């Protein structure tokens with residue numbers, strides 16, 4: 001046992017010391033961030049900018065950016081079918097509102113959604129990559145993504161291997177992300193969940209964002225929603241900064257998805273405002289800004305209609 005432990009520790013140390021192509025990429029960015037400065041920047045945005053976005057127009061936009069999510073242990077084909085049929089019904093019942101951006105489900109339900117969804121333009125997102133822990137062999141993660149795509153998923157949400165990231169194995173992190181992007185293919189957008197509540201510091205969040213984008217992420221996403229804290233305005237601010245700098249360096253536009261713990265309409269308006277202030281108007285479409293949430297749709301609908309509604 002002692003020898004095995006020594007070998008593992010030796011390999012981990014060796015990996016940390018080998019310079020990888022990703023160290024070169026990281027070196028182009030300032031990843032030495034001050035958490036207090038981030039908190040202060042966010043406090044200012046919330047105090048000065050959020051109130052002006054508390055409008056009907058923004059709320060309608062946010063509705064159309066929702067990734068309507070059901071990720072429950074109790075989900076079944078029957079419940080997922082009913083969930084999808086609510087999205088189908090929505091177009092008829094509220095023609096004045098945009099439809100949600102995606103339906104987000106576990107990969108075993110991709111087929112159920114694909115066979116029953118009738119609304120054009122609603123994407124089918126499947127969590128994958130051994131969601132939410134990311135603790136599985138890469139072969140399993142690749143197979144999970146491939147099977148979901150074969151069943152009709154049009155977007156795949158994977159989880160960054162957080163343990164590897166915290167051990168400093170950036171090459172291992174990026175290899176896993178790249179392999180899963182290859183399984184998705186060019187036409188299926190892949191979101192990489194950083195689980196910001198676990199990696200905690202602004203510097204770690206910036207590094208993970210950069211690594212994920214260089215490794216093939218089409219979107220970066222804050223959280224699984226299965227661990228506390230989930231999305232926070234501070235994590236969103238740092239991730240948007242990273243997306244902006246990556247765009248300046250490479251010309252590649254990457255989407256942003258705050259997800260998990262979006263519990264009020266004001267939370268959603270706060271994320272919208274951070275994206276607007278840091279990334280600008282170019283990101284304010286339901287392609288580039290998504291909100292991963294299981295509760296927001298009913299709350300936004302109630303506010304927009306002026307009465308308590310539980311549609312989904």
Ligand SMILES: O=C[C@H](O)COP(=O)(O)O
Pocket residue numbers: 069071104223224225226230259260261262292293294295
């Ligand atoms: O990606 C979406 C999240 O899992 C949803 O989290 P939530 O249930 O806290 O809204």
